[in-house]
Amino acid sequence: MALVTTGGCFATRGDVRIVQTDISSLRSEILKNQLEQRDALTQTMRMLQVASDSLSKVSARTVSIQGDVRGEMRAIREQLLQVQTMLGQSQATIARLRSEIESRSAAPVVTPPTVTVPSSVPPTSGRTAAPPAVDSATARVPGPNQLYTDGRDQLTRGSSATARIYFQELLTNYPTSDYAPDAQFFIADSFAREKNPAAADAAYAAVVSVYPGSERAPTAVYKRAQLAIQQNNIAQARQLLEQVIARYPRSNEAEFAAEQLKTLR
Numbered sequence: 001m002a003l004v005t006t007g008g009c010f011a012t013r014g015d016v017r018i019v020q021t022d023i024s025s026l027r028s029e030i031l032k033n034q035l036e037q038r039d040a041l042t043q044t045m046r047m048l049q050v051a052s053d054s055l056s057k058v059s060a061r062t063v064s065i066q067g068d069v070r071g072e073m074r075a076i077r078e079q080l081l082q083v084q085t086m087l088g089q090s091q092a093t094i095a096r097l098r099s100e101i102e103s104r105s106a107a108p109v110v111t112p113p114t115v116t117v118p119s120s121v122p123p124t125s126g127r128t129a130a131p132p133a134v135d136s137a138t139a140r141v142p143g144p145n146q147l148y149t150d151g152r153d154q155l156t157r158g159s160s161a162t163a164r165i166y167f168q169e170l171l172t173n174y175p176t177s178d179y180a181p182d183a184q185f186f187i188a189d190s191f192a193r194e195k196n197p198a199a200a201d202a203a204y205a206a207v208v209s210v211y212p213g214s215e216r217a218p219t220a221v222y223k224r225a226q227l228a229i230q231q232n233n234i235a236q237a238r239q240l241l242e243q244v245i246a247r248y249p250r251s252n253e254a255e256f257a258a259e260q261l262k263t264l265r
Contacts, residue, residue, distance in 0.1 A: 144170050144177035151186060160190035181207060181214035188220065197227045218248035222257060229264075238264060 142150070151166030167183040167190075174180065188203030204227075207220035225240035241257040241264070248254055 142169075144174040144179050147174075148179040148183060151183065155186055155190060155193075158193075160193050164190050181211040181216045184210065185216040185220060188223070192223070192227070197231060201227050218244055218251040218253040221247070222253040225257070225260075234264065 147166045147170040151163045151170070154160075154163035154166060164187050167187050170177065170183045171180055177183075184203065184207045188200050188207065191197075191200035191203055201224055204220040204224045207214070208217050211217060221240055221244045225237045225244070228234075228237035228240060238261065241261050244251070244257040245254045
C-alpha cells in the first residue's frame with residue numbers, strides 16, 4: 001500500500017512538471033506573439049505617419065497651387081483691364097482725329113460770285129466788290145465723331161450734364177453711327193457719376209435693349225449688377241451676373257461675374 005501511494009505521488013509530480021513546462025512554453029509563445037504584434041503595430045504606425053505626412057505635403061502643395069493660380073488669374077485680369085484702358089485711349093485718339101477730319105470737311109467752301117461789269121459802266125478805281133456774307137450757323141456742322149469726342153472731353157472734366165447733351169445730340173442726329181452704343185453707355189456713366197442709380201440703371205438697360213450685340217452690352221449688364229449690389233439688392237445682382245454669363249460667356253465681364261457670384265452673399 002505504501003509503495004502504491006508513493007508511486008501515485010511520483011506520477012502526480014511528473015504530470016505537474018509537464019504542465020509547468022507546457023505553461024512556460026505557452027507563455028514564451030504568447031510573449032513572442034505580443035512582441036511580433038507590437039513590432040507590426042509600430043511599423044503600421046510609422047507607415048500611417050508617413051502617409052499622413054505625404055497627405056499633408058500634397059494638401060499644402062494643392063493650396064499653394066490654388067493660390068498661385070488665383071494670383072495669376074488676378075494678374076491676367078489686371079492686364080486685361082490695362083489693355084482695355086489702352087484700347088479706350090486709342091479709340092479716343094482715333095475719334096478725335098476723325099472729328100478733326102469731319103470738322104474740316106464739313107466747312108463749306110465759299111466761291112466768290114462772278115460779277116459782270118457792263119461795258120458802259122467805267123470800272124471804279126481802288127474798289128473791289130465785297131463777297132456775300134456767309135451765315136456762321138451753317139459754317140460748321142458737328143459730325144458724330146466730333147460730338148463723341150466733345151462728350152468724352154466733358155465727361156473727363158467732370159461736366160456730366162454737358163457731356164450728356166453731346167451724347168444725346170449724337171444719338172438724335174446719327175442713330176446708326178458706330179459711336180451710338182458708346183454714347184448711350186456714357187450717358188449711363190454720367191448718371192452713375194452723379195450718384196443717380198435709377199437713371200443710370202435705365203440708361204445701361206437701354207444699351208442692352210437697343211444695342212445687344214455691341215461691345216458695350218456685357219459691360220452695361222455688369223454695371224447694372226454693381227449698382228444693384230450698391231443698393232443691397234442681392235437677388236437682382238445675382239440675376240444680372242448670371243445674365244452676363246449666359247448671354248456673353250466669352251466676355252471678360254463673364255469671368256468677373258463668375259468670380260463675384262462665388263463670394264456674393
